[in-house]
Amino acid sequence: MTDASAPTPIGSGARQGKHATSLYAEDARTKKRNAAEKRFQAYGIAAISIGIFFLVVLLVSIVRSGIPAFTQTFIEVPVYLDAAKLDKNGNRDPDDLRKVSTFGYAPLIDNAIFAAVQDAGLTTEFEKAKDMRAMISASAPAQLRDYVLANPSEIGKTVEFKILASSRVDGYMKGRVTRESVARDKNIDAAHFDLIDQLVETGDVERTFNWDFITGADASESRPEQAGIGVSMIGSFFMMLVVLCLSLPIGVAASIYLEEFAPKNRFTDLIEVNISNLAAVPSIVFGILGLAVFIQFAHLPQSAPLVGGLVLTLMTLPTIIISTRASLKAVPPSIRDAALGVGASKMQAVFHHVLPLAAPGILTGTIIGLAQALGETAPLLLIGMVGYIATNVPDGIAAGFLSPNSSMPAQIYEWSKRADPAYYERAWGGIIILLLFLMTMNIIAIILRRRFERRW
Amino acid sequence: MYDTPNASADVAAKATKISAKNVQVYYGDTHAIKDVDVEIQDKMVTAFIGPSGCGKSTFLRCLNRMNDTIDVCRVEGDINLDGENIYDPKVDPVQLRAKVGMVFQKPNPFPKSIYDNIAYGPRIHGLAKNKAELDEIVEKSLRRGAIWEEVKDRLHAPGTGLSGGQQQRLCIARAVATEPEVLLMDEPCSALDPIATAQVEELIDELRENYSVVIVTHSMQQAARVSQKTAFFHLGNLVEFGETGQIFTNPEDPRTESYITGRIG
Numbered sequence: 001m002t003d004a005s006a007p008t009p010i011g012s013g014a015r016q017g018k019h020a021t022s023l024y025a026e027d028a029r030t031k032k033r034n035a036a037e038k039r040f041q042a043y044g045i046a047a048i049s050i051g052i053f054f055l056v057v058l059l060v061s062i063v064r065s066g067i068p069a070f071t072q073t074f075i076e077v078p079v080y081l082d083a084a085k086l087d088k089n090g091n092r093d094p095d096d097l098r099k100v101s102t103f104g105y106a107p108l109i110d111n112a113i114f115a116a117v118q119d120a121g122l123t124t125e126f127e128k129a130k131d132m133r134a135m136i137s138a139s140a141p142a143q144l145r146d147y148v149l150a151n152p153s154e155i156g157k158t159v160e161f162k163i164l165a166s167s168r169v170d171g172y173m174k175g176r177v178t179r180e181s182v183a184r185d186k187n188i189d190a191a192h193f194d195l196i197d198q199l200v201e202t203g204d205v206e207r208t209f210n211w212d213f214i215t216g217a218d219a220s221e222s223r224p225e226q227a228g229i230g231v232s233m234i235g236s237f238f239m240m241l242v243v244l245c246l247s248l249p250i251g252v253a254a255s256i257y258l259e260e261f262a263p264k265n266r267f268t269d270l271i272e273v274n275i276s277n278l279a280a281v282p283s284i285v286f287g288i289l290g291l292a293v294f295i296q297f298a299h300l301p302q303s304a305p306l307v308g309g310l311v312l313t314l315m316t317l318p319t320i321i322i323s324t325r326a327s328l329k330a331v332p333p334s335i336r337d338a339a340l341g342v343g344a345s346k347m348q349a350v351f352h353h354v355l356p357l358a359a360p361g362i363l364t365g366t367i368i369g370l371a372q373a374l375g376e377t378a379p380l381l382l383i384g385m386v387g388y389i390a391t392n393v394p395d396g397i398a399a400g401f402l403s404p405n406s407s408m409p410a411q412i413y414e415w416s417k418r419a420d421p422a423y424y425e426r427a428w429g430g431i432i433i434l435l436l437f438l439m440t441m442n443i444i445a446i447i448l449r450r451r452f453e454r455r456w
Numbered sequence: 457m458y459d460t461p462n463a464s465a466d467v468a469a470k471a472t473k474i475s476a477k478n479v480q481v482y483y484g485d486t487h488a489i490k491d492v493d494v495e496i497q498d499k500m501v502t503a504f505i506g507p508s509g510c511g512k513s514t515f516l517r518c519l520n521r522m523n524d525t526i527d528v529c530r531v532e533g534d535i536n537l538d539g540e541n542i543y544d545p546k547v548d549p550v551q552l553r554a555k556v557g558m559v560f561q562k563p564n565p566f567p568k569s570i571y572d573n574i575a576y577g578p579r580i581h582g583l584a585k586n587k588a589e590l591d592e593i594v595e596k597s598l599r600r601g602a603i604w605e606e607v608k609d610r611l612h613a614p615g616t617g618l619s620g621g622q623q624q625r626l627c628i629a630r631a632v633a634t635e636p637e638v639l640l641m642d643e644p645c646s647a648l649d650p651i652a653t654a655q656v657e658e659l660i661d662e663l664r665e666n667y668s669v670v671i672v673t674h675s676m677q678q679a680a681r682v683s684q685k686t687a688f689f690h691l692g693n694l695v696e697f698g699e700t701g702q703i704f705t706n707p708e709d710p711r712t713e714s715y716i717t718g719r720i721g
């Protein structure tokens with residue numbers, strides 16, 4: 001490369017002697033090198049841009065499809081609680097009141113809406129109060145009944161109610177349902193929408209924020225307007241509690257033993273390989289294992305968050321063990337030497353010096369493991385946490401663990417399977433909530449890492 | 457006060473603190489220490505010298521069983537501390553290390569405050585009955601580590617925030633805080649400037665009054681300055697062991713001579 005025959009002093013290249021170059025001009029090699037570097041950076045930027053593009057598309061479509069689930073249409077109407085229908089004996093005896101089923105309440109709502117329509121002088125082709133039924137949710141009579149059972153003294157009076165509109169009406173308000181799309185729908189007519197338009201003008205129909213979606217329970221196939229994710233959120237919460245309480249201590253103890261105390265031999269090598277393998281096992285395998293072991297063998301209750309939590313613990317353990325071992329490994333061995341050197345026992349060295357330094361890594365790993373478990377659906381399919389309609393808030397802690405429930409991702413999966421397009425919207429809404437949880441957990445993990453890492 | 461401690465007159469009188477016989481150390485298949493016999497006397501400084509990789513650190517770490525922490529390491533032979541075999545199955549290495557303290561080649565303070573660095577050993581060994589006593593131990597140890605003046609105003613600052621040389625003196629202070637009987641020092645001055653080195657050497661000289669000190673060093677001058685006895689290692693063998701003055705002025709083995717005159721290394 002350099003001219004060997006020229007007696008140049010060591011260190012000064014041939015190029016200096018022959019054609020003196022300016023520092024301002026790039027020579028061919030530098031040009032090539034810089035071009036390669038620029039190209040590489042361009043590839044990187046392109047890759048990141050593509051990634052960001054898809055992320056944005058994903059987020060936008062999730063938000064656009066899911067946001068409508070957070071609002072719901074209500075019809076505000078004064079309902080006359082007819083004593084003749086609700087309490088024939090007239091003595092307000094709770095047992096008698098209870099005998100009137102929701103079928104007894106539905107006509108009251110029909111009448112109330114019909115009366116409101118006529119009072120306001122709205123034009124409509126409907127002549128019977130019963131025709132109003134299509135606009136209200138099938139859950140509305142139950143809402144009325146619950147109110148009456150709780151306040152028997154209101155019977156005979158007229159009370160303002162905010163009644164849940166049917167999912168078709170809600171869909172119409174949100175633009176999901178149009179007059180054309182209901183042309184062959186026997187549940188509702190385009191004429192109902194004409195009426196709704198007028199009721200919106202009068203302020204009797206409005207869309208408001210839907211707390212029930214966040215706090216409520218799942219509903220049957222035909223009442224998407226009533227369904228909420230709250231109960232399955234509780235299911236997820238109890239599962240996460242099980243996962244945290246089992247996988248953190250077991251995982252950390254196992255990692256400390258393996259990393260700091262266990263002799264390095266064939267057997268521990270085998271364990272190590274198997275833990276790594278476990279982390280890669282498809283989650284559905286854990287599900288079938290859980291089904292066989294916890295339900296069929298140990299006879300734990302089906303669909304219970306306890307079982308779900310146990311299965312997810314199996315899944316999370318390898319993640320926690322691997323991250324804990326990695327953070328224990330990252331603690332410089334000189335710290336252990338220092339502790340042993342002043343006469344600390346191995347256990348003191350680990351617990352006084354190594355573990356505090358590894359803690360942020362352990363916590364991060366745990367939170368990420370939990371986040372993974374929170375979003376896991378497949379294993380829950382097999383232990384019956386999907387397809388179960390979680391309509392009841394568990395009463396008490398024990399019931400929270402043992403009574404059948406669903407979980408957020410399982411609920412989302414369930415909704416996405418249902419035929420009514422209103423459920424599709426709920427599924428997206430559920431995904432938004434799930435993502436918010438996951439994001440919160442990851443942010444906590446990042447904050448913890450920032451706060452504790454390199455504190456010294 | 458700082459006399460040249462090579463006066464050979466006081467060598468013979470001292471009692472044997474550690475006696476090693478026939479020591480072999482293997483790292484897996486590598487034979488790192490071959491047939492080493494050494495007698496380390498009480499209240500005296502013994503220096504280990506030799507070219508890099510000859511096994512000085514390895515042998516030093518045998519003396520407080522730090523090699524136990526290395527899985528592949530195997531130690532054979534007898535090492536006695538005050539006549540008791542430290543590799544006896546009945547011996548708890550933790551108890552041994554409380555008696556035989558160690559300062560490592562690289563400064564390794566705990567990522568805790570300066571105070572806690574020093575107080576840790578006394579705390580786990582229950583050397584202080586109360587906070588006042590602990591404070592006293594910390595101050596005394598930091599003074600002996602020749603670092604008190606520099607850190608007395610920031611005892612609660614992290615020990616890892618000190619400079620390399622300060623960290624090493626902190627580690628020395630930490631080692632003396634537990635009142636060991638023997639102090640093993642593996643190149644304690646390799647990270648220090650000449651002033652700090654002089655301070656540490658002075659410290660070693662003081663420590664000699666109460667302890668038996670073993671120091672590994674690459675500096676012939678240092679070995680000559682601080683030690684009364686010197687052991688020269690070469691390729692895992694103990695080539696020559698004797699009074700420092702004699703080793704440096706009149707070595708018996710040609711390998712020792714070529715090393716100290718700078719021909720192997």
Ligand SMILES: Nc1ncnc2c1ncn2[C@@H]1O[C@H](COP(=O)(O)OP(=O)(O)OP(=O)(O)O)[C@@H](O)[C@H]1O
Pocket residue numbers: 483486488506507508509510511512513514515526528
């Ligand atoms: N943990 C270990 N595993 C395997 N071999 C080791 C280990 N530690 C040291 N050795 C080997 O043992 C021999 C002696 O090493 P040692 O660290 O005792 O040398 P040293 O005399 O202290 O050298 P230096 O002056 O560079 O510190 C070397 O050949 C080294 O490669």
Ligand SMILES: [Mg+2]
Pocket residue numbers: 512513514561642
């Ligand atoms: Mg060494």
